[in-house]
Amino acid sequence: VLYMIPFGVAVAVSIRVGQAVGSLRRTRLRPILKASVLMVTGWQTMISVLLILGGRTLAEVLSDDPVVIEIPVTLFIMVALLQIADGIQATALGALRGMTAPAA
Numbered sequence: 001v002l003y004m005i006p007f008g009v010a011v012a013v014s015i016r017v018g019q020a021v022g023s024l025r026r027t028r029l030r031p032i033l034k035a036s037v038l039m040v041t042g043w044q045t046m047i048s049v050l051l052i053l054g055g056r057t058l059a060e061v062l063s064d065d066p067v068v069i070e071i072p073v074t075l076f077i078m079v080a081l082l083q084i085a086d087g088i089q090a091t092a093l094g095a096l097r098g099m100t101a102p103a104a
Contacts, residue, residue: 002047002051002083003086003087003090005040005043006040006043006044006086006087006090006091007090009036009039009040009087009090009091009094010090010091010093010094010097011094012036012094013032013033013036013091013094013095013098014094014095014097014098015098016028016032016098017029017032017033017094017095017097017098017099018098018099019098020032020098021098021099029095029099032095033091033092033095036091036094036095037088037091037092040087040088040090040091041084041087041088043087044083044084044086044087044088045083045084047080047083048080048081048083048084049080051076051077051079051080051083052076052077052080055072055073055076055077055080056069056073058072058076059071059072059073059076
């Protein structure tokens with residue numbers, strides 16, 4: 001669920017980049033990529049903060065056992081550390097996919 005926004009942005013970037021390349025308007029590529037990377041970085045940063053600060057609360061909702069709670073809390077921190085990089089790579093991959101679309 002946390003990854004759906006970056007996934008959607010990657011698809012949108014693919015389409016926008018494909019349109020820019022197809023219409024021979026390559027000057028649009030940099031602003032498209034910059035806006036999408038900033039948007040995804042902001043979203044993924046917010047998700048990372050929520051996972052770090054709210055991971056324990058989420059784990060406590062799912063279990064009463066303190067030993068069981070500690071496992072997802074640690075995993076949430078590790079996932080939070082990867083969120084930003086993963087969102088950026090998905091966005092960049094979408095842009096590359098748009099650039100390699102076959103010409104009609």
